[in-house]
Amino acid sequence: MTNPVTAPDPSLRAAAHARSDAQAKPLGALGRLETLGAWLAACQGVNPPAPLTDVRVVVFAGDHGVAARGVSAYPTAVTLAMVHGILDGHAGISALARSVGATVSLYDLGVDGLTGVPDEVTRFHVHPARPISDEDALTADELQAALAAGDQIAAEAIADGAQLLIAGDLGIGNTTPSAALVAATLGLRGGDVAGSGTGVDAAGLARKADAINAALDRVGDRAADPLQRLAALGSADIAAATGFMMGAARRGIPVVVDGLIASAEALMAEELAPGASAWMVAGHASTEPGCALAQRRLHLAPILDLEMRLGEGTGAVLAVPILEASGAALRDIAALADLS
Numbered sequence: 001m002t003n004p005v006t007a008p009d010p011s012l013r014a015a016a017h018a019r020s021d022a023q024a025k026p027l028g029a030l031g032r033l034e035t036l037g038a039w040l041a042a043c044q045g046v047n048p049p050a051p052l053t054d055v056r057v058v059v060f061a062g063d064h065g066v067a068a069r070g071v072s073a074y075p076t077a078v079t080l081a082m083v084h085g086i087l088d089g090h091a092g093i094s095a096l097a098r099s100v101g102a103t104v105s106l107y108d109l110g111v112d113g114l115t116g117v118p119d120e121v122t123r124f125h126v127h128p129a130r131p132i133s134d135e136d137a138l139t140a141d142e143l144q145a146a147l148a149a150g151d152q153i154a155a156e157a158i159a160d161g162a163q164l165l166i167a168g169d170l171g172i173g174n175t176t177p178s179a180a181l182v183a184a185t186l187g188l189r190g191g192d193v194a195g196s197g198t199g200v201d202a203a204g205l206a207r208k209a210d211a212i213n214a215a216l217d218r219v220g221d222r223a224a225d226p227l228q229r230l231a232a233l234g235s236a237d238i239a240a241a242t243g244f245m246m247g248a249a250r251r252g253i254p255v256v257v258d259g260l261i262a263s264a265e266a267l268m269a270e271e272l273a274p275g276a277s278a279w280m281v282a283g284h285a286s287t288e289p290g291c292a293l294a295q296r297r298l299h300l301a302p303i304l305d306l307e308m309r310l311g312e313g314t315g316a317v318l319a320v321p322i323l324e325a326s327g328a329a330l331r332d333i334a335a336l337a338d339l340s
């Protein structure tokens with residue numbers, strides 16, 4: 001789907017602010033909750049916004065060749081183990097999504113050695129991303145296929161009634177390509193964006209900054225083009241999640257952005273579909289430095305800061321009750337003039 005992105009309805013946003021201003025509270029007393037509620041009304045095209053009864057997390061899982069460079073604290077096999085953990089409903093995202101009433105699904109966009117799972121999960125199967133420090137992660141055709149897969153996943157969820165979408169991520173090594181994309185987009189270097197990810201030590205952090213710099217130097221001026229940047233420095237799972245966010249924005253469905261990986265995807269979605277970030281809120285501030293850099297570039301202020309760095313969509317789902325509360329405030333607080 002290549003339709004341009006239309007902005008969330010400004011008249012509904014203004015109407016929501018007017019409603020809020022007339023409510024039984026000092027003007028502006030609900031702070032950012034008022035802005036969030038007005039954003040939700042503008043996205044839904046309804047004031048006050050409807051309750052959020054269908055929130056979906058889609059986890060895009062994939063392995064990353066750059067992990068062989070010693071940039072993660074965990075072995076690649078953990079990706080496969082965690083795919084099963086999520087499919088069986090026992091992962092961090094399973095528990096946290098259940099706690100807020102969101103559903104979780106997962107797609108394999110390059111998990112090494114994945115077998116014995118439903119066909120639906122492997123429908124968009126591709127090879128793990130090639131190591132970005134040495135070669136492009138994806139060919140141009142592979143990139144287009146991954147973007148299209150994410151768009152299709154968004155389209156199907158929306159056709160099935162999704163009101164709010166979250167892209168979760170899973171893949172040992174994925175903080176390295178994500179940080180590289182942030183660096184390439186913002187004109188930064190590895191040392192500016194590399195964080196400890198799953199918990200690498202100082203030597204691992206230095207290897208990570210080096211791997212990012214090697215990738216940036218290898219790609220050079222090609223990184224100026226967002227499609228080439230994503231193919232060279234990203235991966236199929238990151239590209240599919242980017243396509244998913246673009247697909248949501250083009251269809252007028254809001255997105256809650258998770259941590260570093262999702263923020264890098266949001267950055268790429270905005271580059272490829274200008275205006276897409278108007279359909280996004282940042283659920284939380286991950287501890288990864290690249291996360292704040294990407295969110296700041298997108299003018300997305302995180303709702304929560306719980307010092308989390310798990311990924312999977314966990315920080316984003318925790319922000320859903322706050323968003324829901326912003327809608328409830330608009331719906332249920334009386335007008336001051338009606339109280340006597």
Ligand SMILES: O=C(O)c1ccc[n+]([C@@H]2O[C@H](COP(=O)([O-])O)[C@@H](O)[C@H]2O)c1
Nearest residue numbers: 072171173174175197198259260286311
């Ligand atoms: O979302 C984040 O900000 C985040 C920060 C650190 C780690 N992660 C998760 O940890 C994995 C990547 O970490 P690493 O160290 O292997 O690059 C991957 O599975 C991510 O989902 C996620």
Ligand SMILES: Cc1cc2nc[nH]c2cc1C
Nearest residue numbers: 074078082170198310311
């Ligand atoms: C155990 C584990 C779970 C994860 N979930 C997302 N990334 C992860 C990385 C590790 C290491």
